[in-house]
Amino acid sequence: MAVTVGTGKFLSFVRPQSPTLARLVRYECPGSPPTLQSHRNRTTLMTTESPAAGTTEWQADYVHAHLDEQAAYLATVSASTLMQHVAENTHVLLNLKPGQSVLEVGCGNGMFLPGLAEKVFPAGRVVGVDHADAFVTEARKNAAACRHGTIISIESGDAYKLPFGNGTFDAAHCERVLMHLDDPTAAVREMARVVRAGGVVVAAEPDWPGMQFDHPDPEAFQLVYLRALRLFRQPDLGLTLFRRFSEAGLIDLKFLPATAIFTDFATIRMYGLKLEPAVEALIAEKRLPFETLRAVIPALEQASAGGTYYSTAIMHVVAGTVPR
Numbered sequence: 001m002a003v004t005v006g007t008g009k010f011l012s013f014v015r016p017q018s019p020t021l022a023r024l025v026r027y028e029c030p031g032s033p034p035t036l037q038s039h040r041n042r043t044t045l046m047t048t049e050s051p052a053a054g055t056t057e058w059q060a061d062y063v064h065a066h067l068d069e070q071a072a073y074l075a076t077v078s079a080s081t082l083m084q085h086v087a088e089n090t091h092v093l094l095n096l097k098p099g100q101s102v103l104e105v106g107c108g109n110g111m112f113l114p115g116l117a118e119k120v121f122p123a124g125r126v127v128g129v130d131h132a133d134a135f136v137t138e139a140r141k142n143a144a145a146c147r148h149g150t151i152i153s154i155e156s157g158d159a160y161k162l163p164f165g166n167g168t169f170d171a172a173h174c175e176r177v178l179m180h181l182d183d184p185t186a187a188v189r190e191m192a193r194v195v196r197a198g199g200v201v202v203a204a205e206p207d208w209p210g211m212q213f214d215h216p217d218p219e220a221f222q223l224v225y226l227r228a229l230r231l232f233r234q235p236d237l238g239l240t241l242f243r244r245f246s247e248a249g250l251i252d253l254k255f256l257p258a259t260a261i262f263t264d265f266a267t268i269r270m271y272g273l274k275l276e277p278a279v280e281a282l283i284a285e286k287r288l289p290f291e292t293l294r295a296v297i298p299a300l301e302q303a304s305a306g307g308t309y310y311s312t313a314i315m316h317v318v319a320g321t322v323p324r
């Protein structure tokens, strides 16, 4: 099976030989080999159904009020097959060495920090930053309980205004943070500022509109799906990462996407997709006949129960170097 690996300068199709490349294309559940489709009708659908501002569920006040729920969500997602694959690709691009310092922006409850500490232990250091103090406390607790917790520290801070001087770190990373920001490029620029010349910045983000679903009524499904994506502030952030890294002044851009096939609708729900409010909104607006809209979700549930549910996803993982 051919997989894609590339840099800013070239793109090549290679046969997986190294263990990392062999795992580039993964299955969230067992199934037949994945084929990545083009973003069917993406432009048309995005312009007619463009997402709105997004929810507040990763803002500090919300996290404070729903800490257990949000922390459980992050733990479940980070343990999923796709995110484990994203983590492996992220580590390939970060290429951390023992003794180095690395910053994790929007660290949440600190799920990614032990993996970073493994790479830079014993003389290195890992610093997590989050704007939600409830997560800072939780991440400190989790770090204290992990194997190399002595080299991990967590601070309160804003992705737009990191509390560090220029060139403090050898590397900086964030995952599923930029998609929740109004100005993701400014946050990438800020990560680049706190990394030394020659150091690396890596981000991992989904491209929700680029997901593909096999649905018996594709038109009704797309209408519902794109309405549901209004839940996310920047649903297509992953697709824009490469350009944003360039706009932020990073060079030698590289990408190592993680792809997944889902054969179970429950997995997509687990990642946070909520179709029900979208169906209700479209019914209220009489955008399609009531029966048509009401049938969208049951069709996915039936496919899932019958073993024919099939959807594809890409998590974009992009790296750039801070110019000397």
Ligand SMILES: C[S@@+](CC[C@H](N)C(=O)[O-])C[C@H]1O[C@@H](n2cnc3c(N)ncnc32)[C@H](O)[C@@H]1O
Pocket (backbone or CB within 6 Å): 058, 059, 060, 063, 074, 078, 105, 106, 107, 108, 109, 110, 111, 112, 129, 130, 131, 132, 135, 157, 158, 159, 160, 174, 175, 176, 177, 180, 181
């Ligand atoms: C979807 S969670 C991802 C958490 C973590 N990166 C992970 O992968 O488990 C988004 C995180 O970004 C944080 N966040 C959102 N906006 C932020 C900002 N402006 N500055 C710092 N952190 C922010 C949230 O508090 C939350 O922890």
